[in-house]
Amino acid sequence: MRRIDAIAITLGVFVFGGLTYIVLQVVGVGSQQAGIWTQVLLFIGLLGWVSTYLFRVGNKNMTYNQQLKDYEEAVLTKRLEDMTPEELAQLQAEVEEEKRSQAADSSGS
DSSP: OOHHHHHHHHHHHHHHHHHHHHHHHHHTOOHHHHHHHHHHHHHHHHHHHHHHHHHHHHTTOOHHHHHHHHHHHHHHHHHHHHSOHHHHHHHHHHHHHHHHHHHHHHHHO
16 A cells, blocks of 8 residues: 555545534534544444454465565566476476375375
């Protein structure tokens, strides 16, 4: 998220709170009650936002984790592109050997 996005979201929350307060007063809710209900709505919104953050943390779906994954994939792709055909054949043979040994281990257990 860019800094301007964070500023826009913050201003949007303040505007939402102010408009909610004004709308509640226009509808006929008293000043004090309108303030309380506005705070309740903003607090529920805050809890919702925090819960989405905690959900992303729990699922490891954070920006840093995604950037790290993308970087690792880019490094591996670059290494594969830089390998000679002989090195690729050797790597393929090693992968096949590992698959066979894992298959033998799992069937033998």
